[in-house]
Amino acid sequence: MSVTYLEAIREAQAYLLEHDSRVYIYGQDVGAFGGAFKATKHLANRFPGRVIDAPISEDAMIGSAVGAAIEGMRPIIEIQFADFSTVGLNQVVNQAATLFWRTETPCPITLRLPSGGTSGGGPFHSQCLESIYAHFPGLVVCTPATVEDAYSMLIESVTLDDPVIFCEHKYLYYHLKAESLPKDALPLGKARIARAGRDCTVVTYSAMLHECLEAAEEMSAEGIELEVVDLRTVKPLDTDTIIASVARTGRLLCAAEGWPWGGVNAEVISRVVAEGFNLLDAPPQRINAKDTPIPYHPKLWSVHRPAAASIMAAVRNVLRS
Amino acid sequence: MNPILDKARVIKAYRWMLMARLLDERLAQLYRAGRIFGGVFLGKGQEALSVSMGMVLNRQDVYAPLIRDGAGRLAFGESALDALRTCMGSPMGPMRGRDGNVHRGRPKEGYLPMISHLGASISVVNGALMAKRMKGEKKFVGIASIGDGATSTGAFHEAINQAAIEKLPLVLVVANNQYAYSTPTSSQFACQSLSQKAIGYGVSDHEVDGTSLTDCLKTMQDATDRARQGEGPQLVIANLLRLCGHGEHDDAHYITPELKASSVGADCLKLAENTLQSDYHISKESLEIWKEETVLEINQSIEQVQREGAPDPYHHSWKSLISRELCEHS
Numbered sequence: 001m002s003v004t005y006l007e008a009i010r011e012a013q014a015y016l017l018e019h020d021s022r023v024y025i026y027g028q029d030v031g032a033f034g035g036a037f038k039a040t041k042h043l044a045n046r047f048p049g050r051v052i053d054a055p056i057s058e059d060a061m062i063g064s065a066v067g068a069a070i071e072g073m074r075p076i077i078e079i080q081f082a083d084f085s086t087v088g089l090n091q092v093v094n095q096a097a098t099l100f101w102r103t104e105t106p107c108p109i110t111l112r113l114p115s116g117g118t119s120g121g122g123p124f125h126s127q128c129l130e131s132i133y134a135h136f137p138g139l140v141v142c143t144p145a146t147v148e149d150a151y152s153m154l155i156e157s158v159t160l161d162d163p164v165i166f167c168e169h170k171y172l173y174y175h176l177k178a179e180s181l182p183k184d185a186l187p188l189g190k191a192r193i194a195r196a197g198r199d200c201t202v203v204t205y206s207a208m209l210h211e212c213l214e215a216a217e218e219m220s221a222e223g224i225e226l227e228v229v230d231l232r233t234v235k236p237l238d239t240d241t242i243i244a245s246v247a248r249t250g251r252l253l254c255a256a257e258g259w260p261w262g263g264v265n266a267e268v269i270s271r272v273v274a275e276g277f278n279l280l281d282a283p284p285q286r287i288n289a290k291d292t293p294i295p296y297h298p299k300l301w302s303v304h305r306p307a308a309a310s311i312m313a314a315v316r317n318v319l320r321s
Numbered sequence: 322m323n324p325i326l327d328k329a330r331v332i333k334a335y336r337w338m339l340m341a342r343l344l345d346e347r348l349a350q351l352y353r354a355g356r357i358f359g360g361v362f363l364g365k366g367q368e369a370l371s372v373s374m375g376m377v378l379n380r381q382d383v384y385a386p387l388i389r390d391g392a393g394r395l396a397f398g399e400s401a402l403d404a405l406r407t408c409m410g411s412p413m414g415p416m417r418g419r420d421g422n423v424h425r426g427r428p429k430e431g432y433l434p435m436i437s438h439l440g441a442s443i444s445v446v447n448g449a450l451m452a453k454r455m456k457g458e459k460k461f462v463g464i465a466s467i468g469d470g471a472t473s474t475g476a477f478h479e480a481i482n483q484a485a486i487e488k489l490p491l492v493l494v495v496a497n498n499q500y501a502y503s504t505p506t507s508s509q510f511a512c513q514s515l516s517q518k519a520i521g522y523g524v525s526d527h528e529v530d531g532t533s534l535t536d537c538l539k540t541m542q543d544a545t546d547r548a549r550q551g552e553g554p555q556l557v558i559a560n561l562l563r564l565c566g567h568g569e570h571d572d573a574h575y576i577t578p579e580l581k582a583s584s585v586g587a588d589c590l591k592l593a594e595n596t597l598q599s600d601y602h603i604s605k606e607s608l609e610i611w612k613e614e615t616v617l618e619i620n621q622s623i624e625q626v627q628r629e630g631a632p633d634p635y636h637h638s639w640k641s642l643i644s645r646e647l648c649e650h651s
Contacts (some may be wrong), residue, residue, distance in 0.1 A: 278580035
């Protein structure tokens with residue numbers, strides 16, 4: 001028996017609904033239909049009145065989650081595509097993210113953002129917005145890369161008393177599989193060494209983890225060993241784990257699917273340069289998507305985002321300098 | 322007689338209006354004396370409508386006031402002391418110097434703190450009402466207060482539609498005060514009356530003379546009763562005029578003399594005093610005594626706030642999350 005990344009998200013929600021009467025799910029088509037990606041399939045039936053269809057009103061969906069959280073509930077808001085969350089950005093960054101700071105009132109809401117590119121997704125169904133949300137104080141931003149993390153991090157996110165942006169990657173939904181659901185997990189805020197290696201640290205997260213691991217396997221055949229760090233949460237950033245890895249390898253490449261300007265890669269490099277400059281044997285580098293909207297045609301898309309081949313080229317660049 | 326209009330309640334409402342007006346006047350003085358950080362935003366001319374919201378709510382209800390709701394806040398349970406603490410940045414107030422002036426509330430008590438983005442509070446009230454329903458509470462309502470300007474926002478549209486779909490006990494009160502900052506209603510909406518919007522959303526509507534305390538009390542009581550009884554969202558349009566600038570920095574030169582002279586331009590506080598004397602046999606002397614008592618309470622509160630001092634930036638908790646272990650260094 002195996003479980004996919006998407007099934008892990010569904011099972012995590014079923015577990016939460018089962019064990020915590022404060023939890024409910026609100027989003028477009030999440031009820032009887034089971035969600036655009038079927039992340040809530042059968043849940044409306046199993047938990048009557050707690051898996052609620054929403055109108056196409058991201059602002060009101062997220063605003064209402066803040067109000068429900070004030071009343072002690074723990075809403076999970078499914079945004080149909082991460083791209084549409086910008087319609088409700090105001091409620092996230094000005095209501096949810098400021099509530100505790102302003103009033104000492106907890107705001108335990110979880111926004112599930114189906115993120116990232118898939119073939120044919122195009123400009124408005126492919127975005128990675130974790131860097132935008134990480135910019136604002138008052139939010140935790142999760143970017144699980146594995147089936148196990150999709151499950152355990154979602155449960156921990158909903159259990160947390162703070163607002164969480166849960167960026168789940170659509171590319172991983174169906175083809176990423178694990179043997180079973182995890183029994184235990186690293187806590188939120190801790191990065192993981194996904195692969196140990198001595199030659200270069202590659203810091204990454206979400207779907208890019210698998211491109212980086214593929215690159216690492218290919219380069220291993222040439223005798224180059226990459227150490228791959230899976231950030232798991234981009235906010236907070238586990239700077240200690242990153243710096244410790246750079247201390248071992250002396251070199252750093254950051255790989256992310258989001259756009260290059262600012263963002264997670266820039267933040268990681270900034271911290272490593274500021275806190276671990278003397279550990280570096282070469283200038284740190286980054287690889288991001290191209291600085292254009294995300295293209296529709298699979299051939300264009302395949303070079304728009306980083307992939308194993310372009311990551312290997314970027315690593316070679318770091319190793320050469 | 323409608324119980325909301327019994328003598329004790331009307332007197333109570335009037336006294337909150339009076340306190341809101343006198344508090345506003347003191348805040349304007351403090352602002353000019355440089356004792357307030359940032360701006361000061363007054364509710365002059367809107368006290369009758371505002372107080373009526375606070376008067377018809379109970380402890381288990383939800384209230385999201387806006388900038389000109391000093392009277393409603395007091396009637397809902399806020400003290401003049403807390404209002405002054407927030408305006409003067411006291412660390413003892415509900416916002417502890419982290420937010421100021423009209424951005425104050427106690428969410429755990431159903432008193433929601435506004436953000437500056439208009440229309441954004443409505444869906445928050447909706448969510449609180451959805452939660453109460455899920456928790457099995459009964460006979461609760463929520464009031465969201467906005468102005469004519471907020472009816473142009475996407476947030477207003479999404480939230481009133483959401484409340485209608487969910488049949489929530491939301492009372493959405495629009496102070497149609499003729500201007501959003503300096504923008505007249507002719508540049509804000511093209512329908513004949515804002516109450517026409519109700520039909521498009523499938524909600525009930527009420528229109529009221531916002532200068533009349535007794536009319537506002539009756540209408541707010543009727544609207545909240547209907548919402549409590551399960552009749553769904555109620556849209557209340559109150560026609561009145563803001564008798565001041567947007568803030569104390571604004572001389573409101575754009576308000577036309579015709580509007581000031583028209584019926585919406587009447588001062589609700591003066592009209593309420595007239596009603597108290599003519600219909601409730603309150604003497605001029607009583608009105609004077611109430612005024613003196615209120616001034617005294619405000620002055621004592623100001624003195625207390627001044628003694629409370631300022632927040633200490635070097636011993637402040639700069640943490641934006643409850644989960645301290647997840648806070649980034651700052």
